Amino acid sequence: MRPCDGSPEVSPGRYEPNRLACYPLLPWSNRIAHGGFFHGGRRVALTLNREDDPYPIHGSGWQRAWSVVRREADRALLTLDEVSADAYSYRADLEYRLEEDTLRVGLRVTNTGSFALPFGVGLHPFFPLHGGVRLRAPASWVWLNDGCDPLPVRRAPVPPEWDFSSDRELPAGGLNHAFDGWRGQATIEWPALALRLLVEAEVDGYVLYVPAGDDFFCLEPVDHPINAVHLPGGPVANGMTDLASGETLERAFAFRAEALDSRKEGRSHR
Numbered sequence: 001m002r003p004c005d006g007s008p009e010v011s012p013g014r015y016e017p018n019r020l021a022c023y024p025l026l027p028w029s030n031r032i033a034h035g036g037f038f039h040g041g042r043r044v045a046l047t048l049n050r051e052d053d054p055y056p057i058h059g060s061g062w063q064r065a066w067s068v069v070r071r072e073a074d075r076a077l078l079t080l081d082e083v084s085a086d087a088y089s090y091r092a093d094l095e096y097r098l099e100e101d102t103l104r105v106g107l108r109v110t111n112t113g114s115f116a117l118p119f120g121v122g123l124h125p126f127f128p129l130h131g132g133v134r135l136r137a138p139a140s141w142v143w144l145n146d147g148c149d150p151l152p153v154r155r156a157p158v159p160p161e162w163d164f165s166s167d168r169e170l171p172a173g174g175l176n177h178a179f180d181g182w183r184g185q186a187t188i189e190w191p192a193l194a195l196r197l198l199v200e201a202e203v204d205g206y207v208l209y210v211p212a213g214d215d216f217f218c219l220e221p222v223d224h225p226i227n228a229v230h231l232p233g234g235p236v237a238n239g240m241t242d243l244a245s246g247e248t249l250e251r252a253f254a255f256r257a258e259a260l261d262s263r264k265e266g267r268s269h270r
Helices: none
Strands: 009-011 022-025 036-039 042-045 067-072 075-082 090-099 102-111 117-119 122-125 134-136 141-144 154-157 175-180 185-190 195-201 205-210 216-222 241-243 248-259
Touching (some): 122 248, 185 216
Antiparallel strands (some): 022 122, 036 042, 067 075, 090 102, 102 248, 117 241, 122 216, 134 185, 141 175, 175 205, 185 195, 195 248
């Protein structure tokens, strides 16, 4: 992942998570339109949380201070309690664990509110974009937007230019779309460094963000597409999980580094 160079603190007590190498997405991913949504006959109001974005984005966990429950040489466990009278109240646990050449991330969230809500989780890692980096992340569908706004307008088969069923370089002109019908496996290769990263996730979708002219890209494994609460069929039909009070959602992710020539092409990394 892209290293976190310097401090994410931009002014006393004010932090910029987008300077980090990775952060958790919960209790939902990416953007939600209309300042919230209705669920179970209840209006769930979501406030704007970025000055430079017209929509609430990435939930709340990425902007909160987590408490360190346990810290060891190869493991860290963090926890977060969020309370809201009208929206999401939850307790989350985030575990980072190193096993030789693999980083394992576990993310668990429990609805601590008094009413049921749709929950979704994911990770937002940043990866270096240089040296002809190649991606393989087979997916069946992509949520298309109008080219001006990142909110999706329709679901379509993946077009040839975004078909990552085999290794290919990332598009240079920019990309910011949610893909689904993914089996939770991807590889990223940096040929100039003879390095490969194997990604596994217990989700069936990802957001691919390739900003034009920048030196990074994001492959965000998530369990629901952008604006899932407003898509046809509703949040649960689009990958979110309806959690009653006290119920829990848990996902696991893994990132394994290896030398580019250390395995034969096509061998499974399960």
